[in-house]
Amino acid sequence: MKTGWSVLLALTLTALGCPGGFAGEAGSSSPAGRVDFSNDLIPVFTKAGCNAASCHGAAIGRGGLKLSLYGGNPAADYEAIVRQVEGRRVNLARPEESLIVLKPTKQIAHRGGRRLVDGKEGAELLLRWIRQGAENVSSRSLKRVEVAPRKHVAEKPGSSIQLRATAYFSDGSSQDVTRWTVFTAEDPSAVKIDSESAAAKLLRRGRQVVIARYLDRVVPIELIVPLSGSKPDLAAEPRRGFIDRELLDSLSILRLSPSPLVDDATFLRRVTLDLSGRLPTMAAVRAFLAEPGPKKRQVVIDRLLASEEFSEYWTLQLAKLLRIHPDQGEGEIAGTRDKQGALKYHQWLHRQVRDNVGYDRLARSVILATGDSHEVGPANFYRTVKGPRKQAEFMSEVFMGSRLRCANCHNHPLDRWTQDDYHGLAAIFARIEGGQVVKVKASGEVIHPRTLEKALQRIPGEDFLGADIVDGRGRLASWLTDPANPYFSRAIVNRLWKAMMGRGLVEPVDDFRATNPPTHPALLAGLADDFVKNGYDLRHTLRLIALSAAYSRSSKATEENKADGSFYSHAIRQSLGPEVLADAISDVLGVAGRYGEEPKGTRAVTLVDPKTRSVALDILGRCSREESCESPAGSTGGLQRKLHLFNGALLNARIGAPGGRLDKMITAGESPLSIVEQFYLAALGRYPGDAERLFWKEQLGENVPAGRQRELLEDFVWSLLVCNEFVSNH
Amino acid sequence: MNARFIFFTSIGLSLCVAASPAGAGDPPITSLAFAPDGKSIAACSQSGLRIYSWPGLKPGKKLETIALNLHDVAFSPSGDRLAVGGGIPADEGTVEIFSWPGGKPLQVLNDQKDSVMGIAWLSESSIASASLDHSVVLWDTGTGSPVKRLKGHSRGVSSLCFLAKKKLLVSAGIDQSLRVWNLETGKLVHSLDNHTLPVHDLALRPGAGGLPMVASVSDDRTVRLWQPTIGRMVRFVRLNTRPLDVGWLPGGSRIVVTCSDGHLRLVDPVEVKVTKDLPAVEGWAYSLAVHPSDGSVVVGGSAGRLRRVIVGAARR
Known part of the structure; x- marks a missing residue:
């Protein structure tokens, strides 16, 4: 406990606006005045920046002195x-x-x-x-x-807020440590921190995060300046469940008014792409638009969730997450690609999705898998990456949404993970032999780089396993899929949310950490709890999201919410993935794509091998799955994709192909406007508007010479397929 | 068993028989050297260069040094002088030479830009100094001038070992390497890079048989044995703690190593295994010196601790 004098001192300092007075003799935490290296001096080094990554905290230190990071x-x-x-x-x-002493006080030369x-x-x-x-x-x-404060809403830019930090110790004492706490704004152009006074000045509107660091603890602080001056009236906005309640609450705080809900055609195209990876068929669009009744959106969601197309598409989504690809082989078989294992793995995964197996069971199956990977699909989990450390990183990114790899060289500077956690988890996987036959080895180890000893098997953030445990995967799987595990369910529902809403509540989705807080913590927790309560059922959560009003918002931003990119006041327009876009082009043109030696008619979303020969998928920027497909480097596209769409053979060689949709229509003698309408339905999932009909009537009408009609119709189809409305889900 | 030795303790009865007084706030003893007659010992630390009686370890005369930090002490081949290497951290490296046994300051050699960590007498008129400024300098003690500067280490140099018959100098450093230099040409002969962490110390096997053999100790927890003349690592033994200083028992039958757990370990250089593990001092055991004849070793450690440890045999 603080002494009376120290309390008085702290109160006096606080009253004087001087946070951070130490108890005891000035500067030391000990009442006896002895300076405590760990609790008193380390914060001094951190505050001074000595142990930052740019200084002595670098992996190889600086100037011969290596300090642990922060x-x-x-x-x-x-x-x-x-x-x-x-x-x-x-x-x-x-x-x-x-x-x-001489160096940091610059009494002698110091490069820092x-x-x-x-x-x-x-x-x-x-x-x-x-x-x-x-x-x-x-x-x-x-x-x-x-x-x-942990969260503060300021009225307008220019406001200042005093930040304070209090440390609580094992002996029951507490101490104002504001003076030695490092407060860092994630966006220094939005928040200015005075390091002496620990005052934060908000420079612009929006939500900002400041990270407070004291010793090895980091705490995020949320500072908000509403995005507009007046509070919107959200009373009339539909609230279909906790998703809408949470999102509208945050919009209210941010003073953002949401965009209106979309029409039926936009909703159908959006939900069909999101749940099945396909465009709605012309028949489906016509039927849906003609159908009356308030329940039709719910009906179509349930129909899509029950479809084979859903299973195919979500198998692809999970195959990307699990990075299913043919093993490259090592040693004598280096360079050979083992497609048999990947095929088994993919088939197994498809069955799990089709049969709606709980995600917890799926995770347990892959973590605990053993056997011949040509026969046992999930055993290929241990052929995805090479080596126990890579396996630990892979497992943590996939099932925990956490990047443990930082803890390879040092305790994670931005999270709770330690080197013991990293190498302890790797030690569990070191016991697994990952050749064609995956089996548990009697021995297998990783060396802890700090102790230079064999790392002890460890459940991350928890306990070391006993030395007598040969295969620690059972304990790992049980811990991971325990309903109380804070990582597992949050990581997957965040990915489902991103797939449906265009942005994760935590971004990047594989970077959950204390210093990267979710935009909507209660919503993420609510989704995770609901997921666990409903048997880790992927379809259940996807349905919940699809039924929310938030999911149905227009992607057209209003004047009031156009600055919002994180709070779902309007839908986020998403580019179609390479496989989905390739299939969509084939479906609209009525000309099947060709994928290596696969049978004609094979859809891109069903390909097992991400390197199946396909110029189209190369152009559209597919992910090889040898690294994470969630990182920006995991896929390409961008300008190359656009240029090829505009000018390349991907479209131009197929638009008027014999036997294709356009060719058949022209051959059947259909009128240009009928062709226009049908292509609008096939590509955009809607009828053309009045202005569009008028425009195409003028372009393709009676005045066009017969010899140019076909050429103009091909141009029309080309323009449809390169427009943003087609290549995105909006 | 060599008839010239008598054992007055068995292997199981190795013990500490004397210790110097130490204070908790005293600096560590970083280097030790027995006087040629074996009746006293020179010990250096941030407190200076002090002479202790042997075997009683009673503190005696203190020699005043210019350097703030002292890291290595060595007697000249004839025993008439005592050199101590050190310096002012990040500023200057010095070699200070005193008369022996008088202790009169004779010379200061300072042409390096950071502390001298290791010294080696090359002859009665030349000495080498290894510095944290990455250099090794060869000095003419007659003129007090540097003669050659050996450049090659990419980080600080921690230790030196002179192979007199071959005119070779071995250096070791924080860059994890050992380097073998031809002293006549100043050229690098071999660069040996088997260590995986900084190397602290080197020691030449006593005796004349076979190729010269040097032992090295490193933060990678290994004691490695080298034949520098042919640029080869011969054997190594991995310890369960970090070795800090290394020496050989007379005759070369055992390597003696002090470690960061305060223990002293004996290593069989043929079987490459630890044959004895003896607690010596509390804290880190930074330094050691092997008595030329009485079968004991003096260990210097944290907080100015100094302890005599009997390890086996005494010369008759």
Whole structure:
């Protein structure tokens, strides 16, 4: 507990607007005035930037001194400062001559510049610690850090808010540590932090995140300036469940008015693409638009969820997530591509989706798989990446949405993961032999780079497994799929949300961490809880999202919400994926695509091998699945895709192909306007509007010479297929 | 068993028999060297260069040095001088030479830009110094001038080992390498890179038989044995802790290693296995010196700790 004097001091400092007064003797956390290396000095180094990645916290250190990143490993830092190079950095005989004092105060040359001011609190604390013998003695450990405020809504840009941090220790004591807490704005152009006073000034409208770091704890702070001056009236907006309630609540705080709901045609095209990866057929569009009744959207969602097309498309989605691709082989078979394993894996995955197997069971199946990967599909999970460390990274990204790989070299600077977690998880996978026959080995190890010893098997963030456990995957799978696991269900519902809404509640979707908070924490938690309660049923969550009013919002931004890119005030227009677009082009043109040696008529979304020969998919920017398909590097497209669509053979060679849709219509003698209408239905899922009909009537009408009619109709189809409305889901 | 040795302790009864007084805030003893007569020992630290009695380890005369940090101490081949390497961190490297046994300051050699971590007498009139500024400098002690500067290490150099008959100098450093230099030409002969972390110390096997053999210790927890003349690593042993300093027992039957757990370990250089593991000091055991005849080793450690450890045999 704080002493009476220290409380008085803290109150006085607070009253004077000087946060961060230390208890005890100035600067030290110990009532006896002894400086505690871990709890007092590490924050000084962090605040001064000494252990940042750009300085001594770099992987190889700087100037011969290597500190743990942001002080994540105080014991190693103590050793580096006090023990290494025969203790030359600390001079116990003449403390003021210590290198660790002279350098940061720039009394001698220091490439990092002056980080501490001689005679000021940080430098004095350091010097006092050396005078006291430079010991690594600590009477308490940090339990938690609380930051105030965690969320703040300011009225307008220019507002300032005082940030404060309080540390709570194992001995029951607490301390205002604002002075030594590093507050960092994710967007420094939007929030200016005064590092001395810890005041945050909001420079523009929107939601901003500030990260508070004290010792190894990081806490996000949400600062909001509403995007408009007046509060919108959202009373009349439909609320079909907790999704709409949460989203409208945040829109209310941000003073954003949502776009209106879409018409039936737009909804049908959107939901059909999202759930089945296909365009609605002409017949489906006509029937849906002709059908009366308020329940028809629900009916079409259920029909799509029950369709084989859904199973094919979501098998593709999960195959990308699991990176199903033919193994490249190693050693003597290097370069050979084992398509048999990938085929088995894909077939197994398709059955799981078709039979609506719970996602928890799916995860357990792949994690616990053993056997001949040519016979046992999920065993190929262990042939996806090479080596136990890569397997640990892969598993954590897929099933936890977390990038554990940062913890390979150092404790994760932005999250809770430690090197023990990373190498302990890798140690579990080190026991698995990942050749064609996947089996548990009697031995197998990874060396912990810090201890240079065999890493002990460990459940990330939890416990080490007993040395007697050969195969730790059972414990891992049970922990992962436990309803209380905070990562598993959130990671998958966030991916489902992104697939339907165009943006994850956490972005990137494989980067869940304390310093990357969701835009809507309660919504994410609600979706995850609902997912668990409903048997980890993918269809259930997709249905829930599809039925929300939020899903039905127009992608046309209003004047009031056009600045919003994160809060779902309007739908996010999404480019069609390469496989979906390739199939859509084939469907509209009535000319099947060709994919390697696959039978004619094969759809791109059903391909097992992501490297199946196809110029179309190359142009459209497919993912090879050798790396994550969720990273920007995982797919290509962009300008190349657009140029090929405009000028290349992908469209031009197929638009008027004999036997294609257009050729058949022209041969059948259909009128140009009938052809226009049918292509609008096939490609855009709607009838042409009045202005569009008039336009095409003028372009393709009676005045056109007979010899040019076909050429003009081909131009019409080309223009339809390169327009943004076709190549996107909107 | 060599008849010239008598055992006054068995292997199982190795023990610490004397210790110097130490204070918790004292700096670590970074280097030790027995006087040629074996009756005293020179120990250096940030507190300076102090002479202790042997075997009682009573503190005696203190020699005043210019350098703030001292890292290596060595007697000249004839034993009439004592050199200590050190410097002012990140500023200057120095080699200070004193008369022995008088302790009179004779010379200061300083042409390096960071602390000298290792020194090696090459003759009565030349000495080499290894610095954290990445260089090794050969000095003429007659003129006090640098003669050659050996450049090759990409990071600080921590230790030197002189192979007199071959006119070769071996250096080791933070860049994880050992480098073998021809002293006549100043050319690099071999670069040996089997270590995977910084190398702390080197020691030449005593005795005349076979190719010269050098032991090295590194943060990678290995003790490696090298034949520098042919540029080959011969064997290695991996310890369960970090070795910091290395020496050989007289005759070369065992390697002696002090470690970061405060222990002293004996390693059989043929079987490459640890044959004894003896607690020596609390904290890190930075330094050691093997007595030329009485079968004991002195270990220097954290907080100025100094301890005599009997490891086996004494010369008659």
